[in-house]
Amino acid sequence: MSVYGMHPLAGVSEDYHLRNIDMATSHMAASRYAGEAPVVLLGDMNAHENSESMRLVRDGSVNAYGQDWTVPVTFEDTFRVAAGDEANGNTGFGVKIDYVYIEERLEQAFRVEGASIRNDAPGGSDHFPVMAEVVLLR
Secondary structure, eight states: OEEEEEOOOSSSOHHHHHHHHHHHHHHHHHSTTTTTSOEEEEEEOSSOTTSHHHHHHHHSEEEETTEEEEOSOOEEEHHHHHHOTTSOOOSSSSSOOEEEEEEOOSSOOEEEEEEEEOTTOOSSOSSOOEEEEEEEOO
16 A cells, blocks of 8 residues: 655645646556555645545546646545535635545455544644544455
8 A cells, every 4th residue: 555645735726736736646646566556545635525626636627728738646635525516525714625536446455444534622723633444344
């Protein structure tokens, strides 16, 4: 398994987020482990679920900023797998911007046992912790 953590800048154009996703997924696909090690991508993406960059992560392609974007690796959001599309995804800003993604493959590589957003966690962060229980299947 390969694990990538990201934290793209906040307050910049969504175009930068798209470029970050393109760069990261291209690196994943070029890794010598790409064929054998499924990927977990996690972090504060500073982009809401319906943003172009997060749709690119999940769908693999999007048209934005006058360009067709495609990435070689796509992902599922563990929170949405576990809790469903209607669950409150607020990670501290009224929307979901923090994620634990698992790679989508033809042969399923992960099983999501559970995921949660802890809005009751103590501490001084401006984000709620995002947790996922994921089983590597092979």
